[in-house]
Amino acid sequence: xxxxxxxxxxxxxxxxxxxxxxxxxxxxxxxxxxxxxxxxxxxxxxxxxxxxxxxxxxxxxxxxxxxxxxxxxxxxxxxxxxxxxxxxxxxxxxxxxxxxxxxxxxxxxxxxxxxxxxxxxxxxxxxxxxxxxxxxxxxxxxxxxxxxxxxxxxxxxxxxxxxxxxxxxxxxxxxxxxxxxxxxxxxxxxxxxxxxxxxxxxxxxxxxxxxxxxxxxxxxxxxxxxxxxxxxxxxxxxxxxxxxxxxxxxxxxxxxxxxxxxxxxxxxxxxxxxxxxxxxxxxxxxxxxxxxxxxxxxxxxxxxxxxxxxxxxxxxxxxxxxxxxxxxxxxxxxxxxxxxxxxxxxxx
Numbered sequence: 001x002x003x004x005x006x007x008x009x010x011x012x013x014x015x016x017x018x019x020x021x022x023x024x025x026x027x028x029x030x031x032x033x034x035x036x037x038x039x040x041x042x043x044x045x046x047x048x049x050x051x052x053x054x055x056x057x058x059x060x061x062x063x064x065x066x067x068x069x070x071x072x073x074x075x076x077x078x079x080x081x082x083x084x085x086x087x088x089x090x091x092x093x094x095x096x097x098x099x100x101x102x103x104x105x106x107x108x109x110x111x112x113x114x115x116x117x118x119x120x121x122x123x124x125x126x127x128x129x130x131x132x133x134x135x136x137x138x139x140x141x142x143x144x145x146x147x148x149x150x151x152x153x154x155x156x157x158x159x160x161x162x163x164x165x166x167x168x169x170x171x172x173x174x175x176x177x178x179x180x181x182x183x184x185x186x187x188x189x190x191x192x193x194x195x196x197x198x199x200x201x202x203x204x205x206x207x208x209x210x211x212x213x214x215x216x217x218x219x220x221x222x223x224x225x226x227x228x229x230x231x232x233x234x235x236x237x238x239x240x241x242x243x244x245x246x247x248x249x250x251x252x253x254x255x256x257x258x259x260x261x262x263x264x265x266x267x268x269x270x271x272x273x274x275x276x277x278x279x280x281x282x283x284x285x286x287x288x289x290x291x292x293x294x295x296x297x298x299x300x301x302x303x304x305x306x307x308x309x310x311x312x313x314x315x316x317x318x319x320x321x322x323x324x325x326x327x328x329x330x331x332x333x334x335x336x337x338x339x340x341x342x343x344x345x346x347x348x
Contacts, residue, residue: 055183114145129267
């Protein structure tokens with residue numbers, strides 16, 4: 001009789017399982033009263049610490065070196081902060097047929113979030129694309145998103161994001177921008193420490209995001225906003241997100257080809273330009289939406305898992321392209337490029 005074994009590679013990201021578990025915990029045991037104030041304060045500190053770590057990890061030198069490939073980075077930024085938001089605005093016509101207004105606001109918010117870094121690098125590497133370009137593109141997107149995402153949210157979401165008063169601006173600067181700048185300033189002194197303890201700090205990183213999720217969904221449960229969501233609405237949301245992802249994957253691949261980019265660059269553009277960052281989006285939503293953050297982050301959480309599953313399949317198929325086999329030959333991969341990739345990856 002054969003023993004059953006847990007599969008080594010699950011189709012679902014284990015971190016998504018933790019996120020869903022956190023949502024379930026918030027549903028069963030939401031923070032109330034004094035506990036809610038404590039959790040809210042801890043969440044605020046966690047958000048600041050997250051962006052401090054982002055600043056400490058981002059290598060300014062490597063970001064400046066990446067500017068040499070400016071056409072690629074401008075293309076990724078345009079996909080992330082122009083094309084994606086346009087699709088989000090176009091989805092407004094689906095209210096109230098497929099989406100409720102709160103779910104639409106969450107969908108629109110996800111289109112404003114920066115691109116990912118880690119998964120863009122991983123999928124670009126699997127598909128044998130331009131890994132250094134993916135590193136720089138993801139880093140630029142995260143850096144620009146700290147400023148641009150709140151501004152776009154103010155312009156497109158208006159009152160749905162809690163308004164954009166002077167107090168909102170001060171909150172964003174204090175919780176997001178100041179810690180990030182502090183991390184950049186202190187990077188020469190703590191960069192090696194951050195690199196050496198990358199795994200431990202990664203756990204702290206993800207644990208902080210789980211705390212943010214618990215806080216947001218606890219507030220949603222206490223306020224009873226989950227009665228606004230039905231299974232049919234969730235199904236409609238998933239269908240809309242599938243269309244958005246398919247459109248962005250097609251545009252980034254074929255659009256980059258029309259613009260004259262080579263295969264390796266097209267892979268980096270596709271994976272960096274079609275994805276949205278859960279790590280950046282959750283803390284930003286907590287700051288921008290406040291008590292309504294739980295519904296605002298739901299579309300982003302669903303889209304994040306969808307993009308991982310779809311891009312994993314695409315990356316594996318791209319790695320078997322005949323062109324990829326030729327480009328992966330030792331003569332086609334200079335030692336200097338491999339060294340740059342290794343150094344850039346270690347800096348993250």
